[in-house]
Amino acid sequence: MMLCRPVTWLKASAFLPFMAGPALSLTCPEQTAELLCVMHQELPESYVMAFGTITLVGQRPQFNSDTLEYKPPGPYRATFSGHLARPSGFDLPARFALNVMENCLGPWCGAVPTGAPAVIFLKKVENGYLLETFPCNRTVLRGPTERDLEILTGCLRKGAC
Template sequence: MIRAAVLALGCALGGPALALSCLPPDVAETYRRAAEAEETYIVAQGRLTFDPARLPSTDMIPQQKPAHTLIPARLTGQALTKSGFDQAFDRAITLDVQCFGPWCASAVPGTEYLGFLERRDGGYVLTVDPCGGMGHPDPTPAMLDKALECLQGGSCMRTRR
């Protein structure tokens, strides 16, 4: 009886372990990535709206998933200037939802986002991936302050969690 239980446990655990390991998302790190990129970025925070039925699903069944799912979206809030999040921002954007193998990013419509938006072809794109990407949902005042501090040339180091 014990041998059967051990054998069953061994079979259950004997397959390959699949896990995605990501560093916790950090506003300072995201800011530095955007600042060092060849592409042009703006920083905005606000409510993200889109059709959630267009999100790719996450499951461990091997299948062909697109690396990028482009979803029409809207971000309504404020863009960051040297004096803070004080410029009205209400625009149609593209939400670029990326998958890494079986893991896909997710987003929830109506959620507040701090987004680092890439300017592409006259519009803006917010890229999210399973490790966070260029968007931070439900930003805290400290996260917004860190983005402003980075823009103003202050300390732009990873914040401790």
């Protein structure tokens, strides 16, 4: 065992805690059907609740992790296919085009639920509907259960959750 330069080794080890940067993480609260419904009832904008699938039209913008921006910027097009919610349930068949805007908080971005049914909250805008996604999914409930759907339609029937 060779310890020719113990002082150099000790000096180098003193800097080890400063060489690794802190790991950043984003902690999101668990999204429940009731929480999402209450959140949207309190917003000043009008939202429509829908259950179905989203299919992208064309290419999804690419996120640049260096600039923290999408290229190209701005909303992109998609198609919704499923059912809109009414007090009687998710029983109004619907298929329409919509705009999607994926929002980010630093390197964490909201994601559009493609490939599997989800409950989504669509903002009513002058030219149709807008799905805004956020890092903590406040507009999307992925893989909802039958109970989730019952809770959401119950909130519509009562006018509150």
